[in-house]
Amino acid sequence: MADLSNLLQLGQQMQFRLSEIQSQLAQQTVTCSAGGGIVQATADGRGQIRAIKIDPQAVNPGDVEMLEDLVLAAITDAQRRAEDLYRDELKKATGGLPLPFQLPL
Numbered sequence: 372m373a374d375l376s377n378l379l380q381l382g383q384q385m386q387f388r389l390s391e392i393q394s395q396l397a398q399q400t401v402t403c404s405a406g407g408g409i410v411q412a413t414a415d416g417r418g419q420i421r422a423i424k425i426d427p428q429a430v431n432p433g434d435v436e437m438l439e440d441l442v443l444a445a446i447t448d449a450q451r452r453a454e455d456l457y458r459d460e461l462k463k464a465t466g467g468l469p470l471p472f473q474l475p476l
Contacts, residue, residue: 385464392460393417401456403448405441412445416460418453420446 396416404411409429413422423445429438 388464392464396453396457396460399456401449401452403445403452405444405448410438410441410445412442412449414446414449414453416453416456418450418457420449 399416400413400421401416402411402413406429409426411422411424412420413424414420423442425438425442429441431438
């Protein structure tokens with residue numbers, strides 16, 4: 372029974388630590404750009420997009436498709452970098468041990 376109690380306690384500690392990590396990640400941001408900085412996307416450490424900036428010279432009514440592509444590229448890159456940040460924080464929390472399941476952001 373002591374082993375089960377220790378295992379439950381360890382699980383609770385891990386759950387608390389993961390909650391702390393998620394709170395910390397919500398406070399961190401990553402900013403990525405596309406088109407040489409014409410479009411910038413900022414995401415928090417959980418991958419939620421927090422801001423989009425578009426250089427006014429990029430707004431060309433005749434080429435909306437290019438602007439859409441740049442926005443999508445910046446958002447995709449920001450979310451990928453946020454996921455990398457999440458994985459790095461998770462590795463620190465678990466001491467680099469692989470988990471048998473994927474944790475939500």
